Amino acid sequence: MPLHEQAIxxxxxxxxxxxxxLRFLTRGSGIVSVLxxxxxxxxxxxxxxLDLLSEGQMVFSQPPSGAMGTxxxxxxxxxxxxxxxxxxxxxxxxxxxxxxxxxxxxxxxxPEAFDLLHNALVRxxxxxxxxxxxxxxxxxxxxxxxxxxxxxxxCVECDVPLDQGxxxxxxxxxSARGGLLCGSCGCRADEKTSxxxxxxxxxxxxxxxxxxxxxxxxxxxxxxxNRLLSYHASYQLGKPLRMARYVIR
Ligand SMILES: [Zn+2]
Numbered sequence: 001m002p003l004h005e006q007a008i009x010x011x012x013x014x015x016x017x018x019x020x021x022l023r024f025l026t027r028g029s030g031i032v033s034v035l036x037x038x039x040x041x042x043x044x045x046x047x048x049x050l051d052l053l054s055e056g057q058m059v060f061s062q063p064p065s066g067a068m069g070t071x072x073x074x075x076x077x078x079x080x081x082x083x084x085x086x087x088x089x090x091x092x093x094x095x096x097x098x099x100x101x102x103x104x105x106x107x108x109x110x111p112e113a114f115d116l117l118h119n120a121l122v123r124x125x126x127x128x129x130x131x132x133x134x135x136x137x138x139x140x141x142x143x144x145x146x147x148x149x150x151x152x153x154x155c156v157e158c159d160v161p162l163d164q165g166x167x168x169x170x171x172x173x174x175s176a177r178g179g180l181l182c183g184s185c186g187c188r189a190d191e192k193t194s195x196x197x198x199x200x201x202x203x204x205x206x207x208x209x210x211x212x213x214x215x216x217x218x219x220x221x222x223x224x225x226n227r228l229l230s231y232h233a234s235y236q237l238g239k240p241l242r243m244a245r246y247v248i249r
Contacts, residue, residue: 002059002072005029008117009054010097014040022050022071023101024058027114031106034060034071046074053080053093053121066107078118082125089124092131095243096120096138102237103146116141132222133215135247139229140206143178148236150179152203157185162200171195173228175235193231199224223249 005026013021020036040049056076062069083089100117104110120138123129143149154161156179162171172186173179173195180200186192202221217225230248234240 002061003029004057004059005032006077006114007032007056007058007074008097008114008121009050009052010101012050012052020049021068025097025100025104025110025114025117026058027111028109029062030108030110031101031104032060032062032069033106034058034062034069036071036074039071039074046076050074052097053084055080055118055121078122080121080125082127083121088131089129091243091246092135093121093124095135095241095247096142098241098243099139099142099233102241103142103148103233110145113142113145116145130215130222132219132226133217136202136217136222136225136229137206137215139226139233140203143229143233148178148232150177152180152207155180155182155185157181157189171197171200173232175232178232178236193228195228196224199228203228 005028007024007026009022010025011023015021015035018038018040020039021033022036023031023033025031036050038044039046042048054076055078056074058071059073060069060071083093096117100113104113116138120134123134150156156174156177160182162180162182169183169187172181172189172192174181174189174192176191181189181192198220202217202225205217205221226248230244
C-alpha cells in the first residue's frame, strides 16, 4: 500500500546516473529514506532531480523490514524559493535540516518537529525575517523536542531558581545534564561551559516568546543563545554540525 505524506527533503545523494536516494522528514511517518528511480531525468514526474528543502506531497512505499523504500511521486506544494535566493537564509535553512537529520532517528513520527521545521522555513523566506532569532527559537524547540534540553529556569543540579541563585560566580551550562547550573554548582561541576548573562536572558526570552508567538531578543541575546545551543547540539551528537561554521558566528 503506497503511503501519502507531506514531506521536506533533508538529504539528497546521487545513487546512479538517473536516480537519487532521498531522505525526508515526513509529517506522519518521521524520517524516511527512499530510492527515487529516474528522478534525475528531466522528464521525470518531479521534473528533474529533487533539491534539499523541497517540500510537498510524496507517495512512497516503505517495506516493514526497515529496508529502503521507493518514491513513486513527489509534488511540490510549498515553494521555498525566497530562501534559496539569499546565502544567509539558505545556510540557516541547511543548518536546520542538518540538525533535524542528526537528532531524529528513522521510523518514529515527529509531527511537532515537522511543523516546527515547516514554520521556520516559511519564516526564513520572509523579507523581514530576523535570521538569528528564527534560528535561536528553532534550535531551542528542536533540542527540547529531542529531549536534550530540560527546563531552563532552575539549576539542574540543586534545583534553585536561577534568578535567586548564586550569580556572582557566573552562570554555567552542563551539556551532559542539558541545563543551566547556578554559580556554586557550576564552580564544582567537572563538565560545564561558562555562559554569558545575555545567553541566560536570551533563553528566558525564548520561553516567554513561545506564548506570544514572536521572538524579541536583542542581537547579543540571539548570538549568545545560538552559540550555546549549537555547542550543546554538537556535544550531544559527538561532532560539530557541518553548516555551523557558516551560520553560528
Ligand atoms: Zn545549583
